[in-house]
Amino acid sequence: MARSTARKRALNTLYEADEKSQDILSLLDERIAHPGAQTPLPDYAIEIVRGVAEHRRQIDRTLDDYSTGWKVRRMGVVDRNILRIATWEILFNEEVPDKVAIDEALALAKTLCDDDAPAFIHGLLSAICNAKDAEPADTTAQNPGDGDSADAADSAVPSADDQPTEE
Template sequence: MARSTARKRALNTLYEADEKGQDILSLLAERIAEPGAQTPLPDYAIEIVRGVADHRRDIDRTLNDHSTGWKVRRMGVVDRNILRIAVWEILFNDDVPDKVAIDEALALAKTLCDDDSPAFIHGLLSAVCSDREAVLSALAQAEEPATDVPAEAVDEGVGVDADMDGESE
């Protein structure tokens, strides 16, 4: 099955989870177990949905940082999920050239979104691509725990003024 079709199927799953307010991975598990009237999800669609779910915070932060005037939560549901797929491909899937990720996102936007969406999506994805190395560097640094904070504190979200027992002073 063509990757274009897989992207559309991934978009359908992400859209549904977004609209329902459902956890992406739980919906994906349902779609894998019970495809319903549709054919089973292609492997690449599953890879996209898992990738977006695993990196959603980083993807949304990247979109918010590069978007002027529109935060992710204010974007149309279809637009934001097209963008999430493309940003996942740009940042986390080295098998897809950036230009292909952008072109595929634009193809989806032209058929599924309003007339202004393709230009917005193109501009935002171009900005992410131009800043790709800086974004990846910032994401890598954000994943490294601070050296003066115990790892348990980072995992539990405890502040830096917590002692070794996890209690705040």
């Protein structure tokens, strides 16, 4: 099954969990055990849903940090979950090129969202990609005496440890 279809199925699952305020992983387990009239979820859809669930706090924090004017909680449910999928692919799935993640998110937005959503989604995901690209690939390879290298890595994209920060 094509990854585009898997993304759509993952979006359906994330949307349903969001609308019902249900735990994502418990809904995923239900969909895997009882797919109903639909075909079973593709493996990549399951990987997306699990990835978003595992990293949701960091994904939402990243979206909040790079969004101008709209925090995650105020975004439309479909928009928010399209962004979560693409952000997970950009930050946590090295198999998917960033441009593909953005293009796939835009394809979903063009068919499922209002007319303003694709531009907003494109701008937000581009900002996340730019920040990720600006982040040093391997800070251990830099000069150990260079105190600025760790600060630059911390400021670009939230770290993978997903710990809350004091504000």
